[in-house]
Amino acid sequence: MTPTTKTLRQILVKIADNHAQGVESLAVFDLDSTLFDVGPRLERILTDFAQEPEYQRKFPEQLRFFKNLKVHRKDWGLQDALVRAGLAGEDLKEFQEALKNFWRRTFFSDDYLHHDVPYPGAVEFVQNMLHCGGRVAYLTGRDVHRMGKGTAEVLLKWNFPLNERAELALKPHLSMDDAEFKTNWFLSVPEKRYGNIWFFENEPVNIHHTRLKAAHASPPIEIVFFDSTHSRRAAAPTDLPSIAHFLMDDEEES
Ligand SMILES: [Mg+2]
Numbered sequence: 001m002t003p004t005t006k007t008l009r010q011i012l013v014k015i016a017d018n019h020a021q022g023v024e025s026l027a028v029f030d031l032d033s034t035l036f037d038v039g040p041r042l043e044r045i046l047t048d049f050a051q052e053p054e055y056q057r058k059f060p061e062q063l064r065f066f067k068n069l070k071v072h073r074k075d076w077g078l079q080d081a082l083v084r085a086g087l088a089g090e091d092l093k094e095f096q097e098a099l100k101n102f103w104r105r106t107f108f109s110d111d112y113l114h115h116d117v118p119y120p121g122a123v124e125f126v127q128n129m130l131h132c133g134g135r136v137a138y139l140t141g142r143d144v145h146r147m148g149k150g151t152a153e154v155l156l157k158w159n160f161p162l163n164e165r166a167e168l169a170l171k172p173h174l175s176m177d178d179a180e181f182k183t184n185w186f187l188s189v190p191e192k193r194y195g196n197i198w199f200f201e202n203e204p205v206n207i208h209h210t211r212l213k214a215a216h217a218s219p220p221i222e223i224v225f226f227d228s229t230h231s232r233r234a235a236a237p238t239d240l241p242s243i244a245h246f247l248m249d250d251e252e253e254s
Pocket of ligand 1: 032033201202
């Protein structure tokens with residue numbers, strides 16, 4: 001059994017044990033780059049940018065490189081893909097600024113969320129948690145106004161549970177800081193309501209903030225680092241369980 005499989009199975013067993021004793025468990029999942037791979041969303045943004053007549057007119061040279069532009073798993077935003085394509089140079093500021101503005105408009109919008117794809121095993125794992133008697137919360141830095149509608153639609157489209165035992169917690173306003181929003185959400189959970197609380201998250205900034213500010217939560221928040229990609233504003237934790245997918249069988253891993 002690999003460490004990932006072991007981590008996932010132990011959590012499900014614990015949820016089932018708690019349930020058998022009448023104790024509630026809560027599993028909290030970040031969405032972007034934890035349950036969902038946002039790579040396809042980013043690739044779609046590049047494709048649509050390249051099809052705008054205005055940009056075709058302004059940046060014909062640069063758009064020629066777009067055909068082969070691929071977003072890799074470890075990429076954060078579009079910058080890494082631009083570097084690989086040779087489009088990150090200082091002389092291309094106008095082009096980069098236009099793309100960045102286009103990205104800002106599209107990435108954080110209901111419409112483009114539909115291009116996200118769950119990481120392997122994610123849907124089944126979350127469903128399993130409910131089957132074992134646990135509760136689930138999707139805790140995301142996405143804000144209600146720009147992405148609330150699309151988020152609920154895409155969760156349901158992929159068969160992620162969304163019901164009285166699986167709730168969606170979005171930021172009430174885009175100006176809020178992600179890490180503070182998430183930590184405060186944890187602090188609002190009534191003390192000792194749950195036997196165990198797990199938090200699956202890819203962003204080290206959020207992880208460090210939660211560990212620091214919610215250090216005395218009861219029960220303690222057990223964080224699982226999802227090792228996909230992150231902002232690089234803080235170092236990845238080295239003392240937490242780390243997983244890179246949600247598959248429960250060793251054979252499925254490759
Ligand atoms: Mg995330």
